[in-house]
Amino acid sequence: MTGKILVLGATGNVGRPLVRALVAKGEAVRAASRDGKPVEGADGVVFNILDPMTFPAAFDGVDRAFVMMPGGYTEAKALLPPVIEAAASRGVKVVFQSVLGVDADESIPYRQVEIALEKSGTPYVILRPNWFTDNFINYWKPGIDAAGVIAVPAADGKSSFIDVRDIADSAAAALTTDRFDGKAFNLTGPQALGYAEAAALISEAIGKPVAYQAIDDDAFVDNLVGAGVPEVYARFLASIFYPVRQGWTAVVTADVPTLTGHPARTVAAWVKDNAATLKG
Numbered sequence: 001m002t003g004k005i006l007v008l009g010a011t012g013n014v015g016r017p018l019v020r021a022l023v024a025k026g027e028a029v030r031a032a033s034r035d036g037k038p039v040e041g042a043d044g045v046v047f048n049i050l051d052p053m054t055f056p057a058a059f060d061g062v063d064r065a066f067v068m069m070p071g072g073y074t075e076a077k078a079l080l081p082p083v084i085e086a087a088a089s090r091g092v093k094v095v096f097q098s099v100l101g102v103d104a105d106e107s108i109p110y111r112q113v114e115i116a117l118e119k120s121g122t123p124y125v126i127l128r129p130n131w132f133t134d135n136f137i138n139y140w141k142p143g144i145d146a147a148g149v150i151a152v153p154a155a156d157g158k159s160s161f162i163d164v165r166d167i168a169d170s171a172a173a174a175l176t177t178d179r180f181d182g183k184a185f186n187l188t189g190p191q192a193l194g195y196a197e198a199a200a201l202i203s204e205a206i207g208k209p210v211a212y213q214a215i216d217d218d219a220f221v222d223n224l225v226g227a228g229v230p231e232v233y234a235r236f237l238a239s240i241f242y243p244v245r246q247g248w249t250a251v252v253t254a255d256v257p258t259l260t261g262h263p264a265r266t267v268a269a270w271v272k273d274n275a276a277t278l279k280g
């Protein structure tokens with residue numbers, strides 16, 4: 001593997017540390033975003049998942065690609081297959097960021113995208129991350145700042161939250177060797193924590209009380225819509241807390257160490273490394 005690697009969502013949560021990791025490994029990277037600017041020392045290319053006219057310039061001349069759907073979109077089954085087709089028709093290996101648990105049922109849209117990739121004939125690796133630890137900043141920080149509260153419909157469900165740096169390291173490994181081709185990996189942190197335990201860690205780091213408040217789906221949707229989130233996305237986010245309440249997101253796997261050769265980062269380590277942002 002000596003060609004270029006295309007990274008979709010290169011300015012995003014996983015994309016940015018992935019570009020950084022690949023550049024550090026000496027790989028030639030093409031970083032895709034809607035404005036096409038360079039990212040972390042890598043050349044940029046314009047890519048819009050809503051506009052297939054942008055796909056050829058992104059995929060021509062690369063031999064591997066990190067494929068994901070940006071946050072905020074829910075139409076995986078409509079948006080992702082044309083991207084996979086653009087890769088497969090050029091023989092580009094795809095490392096696909098899916099979602100933990102979607103293999104529970106073949107009717108789940110993300111699982112159908114995985115199946116399309118498996119049948120495409122192009123080399124692939126599927127990565128299924130659990131809930132990102134980074135959501136405590138990206139999604140829940142406004143509640144922490146305003147009221148010292150993380151209010152989500154998780155009941156007492158635990159999750160093995162994963163640090164985006166570990167997803168990026170896993171993707172970098174999958175992109176730079178063929179040892180993992182044709183396989184799927186369930187990416188988790190090293191332990192399952194409840195939201196009250198995570199709130200306590202954050203509270204200690206920022207020196208302010210932070211409490212977990214278990215709320216129901218409707219209250220959660222009302223809060224998000226009040227904060228400007230489109231209702232359809234708020235309802236989607238509420239729906240994905242069902243597996244949390246069922247205890248399904250508490251599973252811990254060894255897939256991060258298998259892919260990266262290092263242990264997955266703890267929530268405590270993430271809180272320490274992100275304390276300044278959590279305080280800010």
Ligand SMILES: NC(=O)c1ccc[n+]([C@@H]2O[C@H](COP(=O)([O-])OP(=O)(O)OC[C@H]3O[C@@H](n4cnc5c(N)ncnc54)[C@H](OP(=O)(O)O)[C@@H]3O)[C@@H](O)[C@H]2O)c1
Nearest residue numbers: 009010011012013014033034048049069070071130131132
């Ligand atoms: N958050 C979680 O807990 C979690 C857990 C498991 C799986 N996932 C999955 O992970 C994915 C999100 O990953 P992430 O958080 O790394 O992504 P993200 O940060 O939300 O993605 C944003 C990136 O996508 C780009 N982008 C935005 N709109 C775009 C468009 N229309 N066309 C092309 N690029 C666009 C952004 O660049 P520009 O704005 O610069 O264009 C940016 O680079 C979702 O599919 C989600 O289902 C999330």
